[in-house]
Amino acid sequence: MNNLTIVGKKIPKRDAPLKATGSAVYIQDLKIPGMLHGKIxxxxxxxxxITGLDTSMAEKLPGVRAVVTASDMPANFRIxxxxxxPPLKTGKVLSIRDEIAAVAAISPEIAEEALSLIKVEYEELPGTFDxxxxxxEGAPLIHEEAKSNILKMPWKLVCGDVEAAKKESAFIVEDTFSTPWVTHCCLGTSGCVAQLDAKNNLTLYSNTQIPSLAQNDYIEALNAFGLKGKRVRIVQSVIGGAxxxxxxxxxxxxxxxxxxxxxxxPVKIVFSREEEFFATSPRQCTITKISHGCDKEGRLTFREMEMVLDNGAYTSWGATTPSVMMLPISSLYKVPNVKYVAKCVYTNNTYSQAMRGYGNPQATFAIESSLDQLAEKAGIDPYELRLKNANEPGEITPQRFKITSCGMKECIDEVVKRLDWKxxxxxxxxxxxxxxxxxxxxGGARVYKSDGCGTIIKMDDFGKVDVFTGASDIGQGSETIIAQIxxxxxxxxxxxxNVINNDTDIxxxxxxxxxxxxTFVAGNAALGAAKKIKAQILEIAAKLLEEEPASLDIKNGVVFSVKNSExxxxxGKALRKLHYTLGGNMLMAEYFYDPANENFDKEFKGNLSVSYAYGAHGVEVEVDRETGKVKILNYIAAHDVGKAINPMLLEGQIYGGGLMGLGYALGEKMIYEKGYLKNGNFLDYKMPTVKDIPPVQAVIVETDEKDGPFGAKGIGEPGLVPTAPAIANAIYDAVGVRIKDLPITPEKVLAALREKEGQTHK
Amino acid sequence: MKRELTFILNGEAVTTEVDPQWTLLYLLREVLELTGTKEGCGYGECGACTVIIDGQAVNSCLFPVMEVEGKRVTTIEGITSKDGSMHPLQTAFINEGAVQCGFCTPGMIMSAKALLDAKDKPTEDEIKEAIEGNLCRCTGYVKIIDAIKSAAGGR
Structure with missing residues (x-):
C-alpha cells in the first residue's frame, strides 16, 4: 500500500472543470426540442x-397544452x-403541499398564469399539527382508512434487560430532547423532464440519487397507466445537491x-425555491425521552429511549429513520442493555424524508447530551466517561454489529489534544x-434485499478506459474516487x-x-472489475512478452516485467494486437459487489454494515450572557475513515457536514404554524453563510478497514452527526445551562440563563 | 412591447430585443442560452446568479434587463480565455477542492473575481465579505476560501 500513486492523493474532482466553467448541464439547463413546461x-x-374544482378557464388560456387533475391519474395509484x-389529490387534502392540479404550457409563465385560473373550492377541516x-384519542384522523394517526411501523429494539440494569446502576439520568424540521437546501432545486417515445417508452431526465429504484417506480407507474412492459430510462443531469x-x-x-x-x-417541471422549501420532504422533528445509567466506575449500564417522530401527511423514507437511529442507540459506546421504542405519527404537516445522517443526528443529540449529564452526576470528566466506554475493534454490539476497524478512541484523543480539553x-x-x-x-447498509453496485469496464485501442458504474455522483465526488481506484x-x-454514471440504459x-x-460499495465494485480486467491484460501481455502473467505489472500505461525491466x-499496443487479429477480441470486464452485510431480523438485529465509521467532534464556545449568542472559537472534527482515498474530497465532506451540523445546532428550523411553512426562503431560514464558519480542523484518522477498497470506509453523512450535542455540551460547560431543544438560538440560551439566575437568587 | 438593448457581454457588443420586464438572468439563460449563470432562488438571496456589471458583483436575478444598456457584463462563460485556458480562480476552485455539487460555483467565482479585480491581496475577512451573499450547502466554504486565497496568491 506504500506504493500507491493515485489512491490517497489530492486529486481534483473530475467534474470540477465542467462546473467551474459553467458548462455542466443541470436539470435547470436542460432543453429538449418541443419541450413544454409543467407547473403544479x-x-x-x-x-x-375539495368541494369544487374547475379547470375550464385554464384550459382555454392560449399556450396551455394540458391541464390534469386526479381524474387523469389511474384510480388507486399511490406512491x-x-x-x-396519490400524486394528484381528490376528496381531501392533507397538507399545504398537496398537489391538486397541474398544467403543461409552452412557457413557465403561461403555465403559472394557467394555475391562477384554476378554481378550487374547499371546506376547511380541523387539522392536527403536533x-x-x-x-x-379523538384527534382528527389524517388517513381515515388507517384508523389511527400512529403509523403501523412498530419500531422497537430490546437488548438485554434495561429494568434489571436500572436497579444495578449507581447513577441514572433522565431527560427529554427535541429537534426541529430542517431541510436540505440543495442549491439546485428539484426537477425533471419526462419524455415518451412513439411506443410510450419513458426517458426521465432527473436528478435522482436512486436511478435503479426510481426506474422500478416509474415502470410501476406506467403499468398503472395501462402501459405494460414499457422501457424506462433514467438519465441524470448534473445534480445540484441531494x-x-x-x-x-x-x-x-x-x-x-x-x-x-x-x-x-417532453414536459419539464423544475421547482422554484419556494416550492423547494415547502414541497420537498425534510428531516422530521422528533421528541426523545432518554434515560442512561452507569456503575460507580462510569461504565454504561443501560440506555433507554422513547421517541415520537412527526411523519407528516404522507410516508416516505423519513418513517424508516428509526432503523438507523437504532445504530447509535444500541452501539454508540459499549452499552449492554438497550431499549428503544419509536412512533411515527401522521400530521397535517409536510412529510418527512431522508436527510444526511438518516435519523442519526436526532438520536445522537439526545444520547450525547444525556451522556454529559450522566458524567456530571457520576462526577467523571465527560471525556473520560467516553473513553472508558468507547467502542473497540472486535466488539460485537448488542444489536449484533460486528465492529471491525474502529478509531473511536483515536478520534476522541485527537479532539482532546487539539482542543486543549484539559x-x-x-x-x-x-x-x-x-x-x-x-x-x-x-461499509454499506443492507436495507434492501441487495446492497450492491455493478461496474463494467471497457478498454479502447489506446489503453484508455470507460468505467460504467451504477453509483451516482451527487456532488460528493464518487466519480473521482472510482476513477482513482x-x-x-x-x-x-x-x-x-472516463466514468459514466448517469444513464440506466448503460x-x-x-x-x-x-x-x-x-466509496465502500461502488469502490469495491470498481476495484473488482479493475482487477478482473487487469488479469486479462497481463495474460495478453504475457504472451506478447513471453513472460508469466504473474511477473508482469502495469505502470503509467506500460506493461512491464518485474524481473526484466527491458x-x-x-x-494500447497490447490491446491493438489483441483486437486487430483474426478472431480478435476487445477487453471488457464486469463486477457486481454486494457486501456481506445482513438485513435486520424481526427484532431489528443483525450486522447491517460490513464496517462502521467513527468520529468525534469537539468545540470550544464562548457565550455572551447579555445576548445569549454562542460563538464557536474552535471546532475539531476527527473522523475514522479507514483510508482516505482522496484526502481533499474527504475533508470537503467533513467541512460540509460540519457546517450543516452547525446550522442544525444553532439556527436552522422550518417554522410550521398550523401546517403552514412560515419561513420558506433563504432570508428567514437560517442556512449558514460563509460568515458563520468557525475556525475548523478536519482530522483524518486512518484505521485500514480490511474489507474496504484500499482500506476505506464511508464518510458522506458522519460529518454532521455529533455537531449539535458537542455544541450543547460546550455551552453547558461555559455557562451551566443545557439547551435540550434544537436549534440553540440566542433566545433559548438567554431564557435558560435568566431561569438559572432566578433560581440562584431564590 | 420589446425594446432594443445594446451592451457589452463577455467582451463583445451585443444588440438584442428584450422585454423590459425581464431580469438580466432571464436574458442570459433563456434567450442568450448562457446557462452557466444559475438561478438558485430568484430573489437575490443565494448568489448563484452572480455576474459582474462594470466591475461590481450583482445578482442578475434581480437586475432589470434595461439597466445593462451600455454596460459591461461578464458571466462565468466570459472569464475563460478564447484559447480555452481557465481563469486562475477557476483553476484554483478545481485544484483546491472548492467544487462539490457545483451549482453555487459560477456565482461564487464571479463574486470572488469582482473582489480580486478590485483588490490584489484581500484579507480573509474581505473574502468572506465578498462571498457572504453566495450560499453553498456542500463545502462548508472552507475550501472556497482556500481557493480564493490561492488564486490571489498566485497573481
Whole structure:
C-alpha cells in the first residue's frame, strides 16, 4: 500500500472543470426540442375537503397544452413507502403541499398564469399539527382508512434487560430532547423532464440519487397507466445537491409523466425555491425521552429511549429513520442493555424524508447530551466517561454489529489534544468545551434485499478506459474516487479513465446514494472489475512478452516485467494486437459487489454494515450572557475513515457536514404554524453563510478497514452527526445551562440563563 | 412591447430585443442560452446568479434587463480565455477542492473575481465579505476560501 500513486492523493474532482466553467448541464439547463413546461397547483389549506374544482378557464388560456387533475391519474395509484400518497389529490387534502392540479404550457409563465385560473373550492377541516396531539384519542384522523394517526411501523429494539440494569446502576439520568424540521437546501432545486417515445417508452431526465429504484417506480407507474412492459430510462443531469432529498420518487415526477402522456411532448417541471422549501420532504422533528445509567466506575449500564417522530401527511423514507437511529442507540459506546421504542405519527404537516445522517443526528443529540449529564452526576470528566466506554475493534454490539476497524478512541484523543480539553474544561469565563462522538454505517447498509453496485469496464485501442458504474455522483465526488481506484489498479494515468454514471440504459444496477455507502460499495465494485480486467491484460501481455502473467505489472500505461525491466509493451499496443487479429477480441470486464452485510431480523438485529465509521467532534464556545449568542472559537472534527482515498474530497465532506451540523445546532428550523411553512426562503431560514464558519480542523484518522477498497470506509453523512450535542455540551460547560431543544438560538440560551439566575437568587 | 438593448457581454457588443420586464438572468439563460449563470432562488438571496456589471458583483436575478444598456457584463462563460485556458480562480476552485455539487460555483467565482479585480491581496475577512451573499450547502466554504486565497496568491 506504500506504493500507491493515485489512491490517497489530492486529486481534483473530475467534474470540477465542467462546473467551474459553467458548462455542466443541470436539470435547470436542460432543453429538449418541443419541450413544454409543467407547473403544479398546491392546496391552499393544510386540511380540507375539495368541494369544487374547475379547470375550464385554464384550459382555454392560449399556450396551455394540458391541464390534469386526479381524474387523469389511474384510480388507486399511490406512491411512497406506505403507498399512501396519490400524486394528484381528490376528496381531501392533507397538507399545504398537496398537489391538486397541474398544467403543461409552452412557457413557465403561461403555465403559472394557467394555475391562477384554476378554481378550487374547499371546506376547511380541523387539522392536527403536533404529533403528540395527533396521538391522542379523538384527534382528527389524517388517513381515515388507517384508523389511527400512529403509523403501523412498530419500531422497537430490546437488548438485554434495561429494568434489571436500572436497579444495578449507581447513577441514572433522565431527560427529554427535541429537534426541529430542517431541510436540505440543495442549491439546485428539484426537477425533471419526462419524455415518451412513439411506443410510450419513458426517458426521465432527473436528478435522482436512486436511478435503479426510481426506474422500478416509474415502470410501476406506467403499468398503472395501462402501459405494460414499457422501457424506462433514467438519465441524470448534473445534480445540484441531494443530501437524501432525492432518495424517493415524488408526485411532481409522476405529474410530469402524466403531462407528457397527455401532450405527447417532453414536459419539464423544475421547482422554484419556494416550492423547494415547502414541497420537498425534510428531516422530521422528533421528541426523545432518554434515560442512561452507569456503575460507580462510569461504565454504561443501560440506555433507554422513547421517541415520537412527526411523519407528516404522507410516508416516505423519513418513517424508516428509526432503523438507523437504532445504530447509535444500541452501539454508540459499549452499552449492554438497550431499549428503544419509536412512533411515527401522521400530521397535517409536510412529510418527512431522508436527510444526511438518516435519523442519526436526532438520536445522537439526545444520547450525547444525556451522556454529559450522566458524567456530571457520576462526577467523571465527560471525556473520560467516553473513553472508558468507547467502542473497540472486535466488539460485537448488542444489536449484533460486528465492529471491525474502529478509531473511536483515536478520534476522541485527537479532539482532546487539539482542543486543549484539559486546559479549558470547566474554566469558566463564559467559555467552555464540549464533545460528542458518532457511529455510522461505513461499509454499506443492507436495507434492501441487495446492497450492491455493478461496474463494467471497457478498454479502447489506446489503453484508455470507460468505467460504467451504477453509483451516482451527487456532488460528493464518487466519480473521482472510482476513477482513482481504477487508475491505481490498472497502473494508468487518471486522465485515461472516463466514468459514466448517469444513464440506466448503460450503467449497471446500484441501490442508490445513501448510507454513506458509495466509496465502500461502488469502490469495491470498481476495484473488482479493475482487477478482473487487469488479469486479462497481463495474460495478453504475457504472451506478447513471453513472460508469466504473474511477473508482469502495469505502470503509467506500460506493461512491464518485474524481473526484466527491458521487457515492456505499452498498454494500447497490447490491446491493438489483441483486437486487430483474426478472431480478435476487445477487453471488457464486469463486477457486481454486494457486501456481506445482513438485513435486520424481526427484532431489528443483525450486522447491517460490513464496517462502521467513527468520529468525534469537539468545540470550544464562548457565550455572551447579555445576548445569549454562542460563538464557536474552535471546532475539531476527527473522523475514522479507514483510508482516505482522496484526502481533499474527504475533508470537503467533513467541512460540509460540519457546517450543516452547525446550522442544525444553532439556527436552522422550518417554522410550521398550523401546517403552514412560515419561513420558506433563504432570508428567514437560517442556512449558514460563509460568515458563520468557525475556525475548523478536519482530522483524518486512518484505521485500514480490511474489507474496504484500499482500506476505506464511508464518510458522506458522519460529518454532521455529533455537531449539535458537542455544541450543547460546550455551552453547558461555559455557562451551566443545557439547551435540550434544537436549534440553540440566542433566545433559548438567554431564557435558560435568566431561569438559572432566578433560581440562584431564590 | 420589446425594446432594443445594446451592451457589452463577455467582451463583445451585443444588440438584442428584450422585454423590459425581464431580469438580466432571464436574458442570459433563456434567450442568450448562457446557462452557466444559475438561478438558485430568484430573489437575490443565494448568489448563484452572480455576474459582474462594470466591475461590481450583482445578482442578475434581480437586475432589470434595461439597466445593462451600455454596460459591461461578464458571466462565468466570459472569464475563460478564447484559447480555452481557465481563469486562475477557476483553476484554483478545481485544484483546491472548492467544487462539490457545483451549482453555487459560477456565482461564487464571479463574486470572488469582482473582489480580486478590485483588490490584489484581500484579507480573509474581505473574502468572506465578498462571498457572504453566495450560499453553498456542500463545502462548508472552507475550501472556497482556500481557493480564493490561492488564486490571489498566485497573481
Amino acid at each position: 397547483l398546491y392546496s391552499k389549506y393544510p386540511h380540507a375537503r 411512497g413507502v406506505m403507498k399512501d400518497n 404529533p403528540l396531539e395527533a396521538m391522542k 443530501f437524501g432529498s432525492k432518495l424517493d420518487t415524488y408526485a411532481y415526477e409522476y405529474i410530469a409523466i402524466l403531462l407528457a402522456l397527455k401532450t405527447r411532448k 486546559g479549558k474544561k470547566g474554566k469558566g469565563g463564559n467559555r467552555g468545551v464540549g464533545m460528542a462522538s458518532l457511529i455510522h454505517v461505513g 481504477v487508475a491505481e489498479v490498472l497502473g494508468i494515468p487518471i486522465d485515461d479513465v 450503467c449497471p444496477w446500484d441501490v442508490g446514494v445513501h448510507a454513506s455507502r458509495t 521487457k515492456t509493451i505499452p498498454l
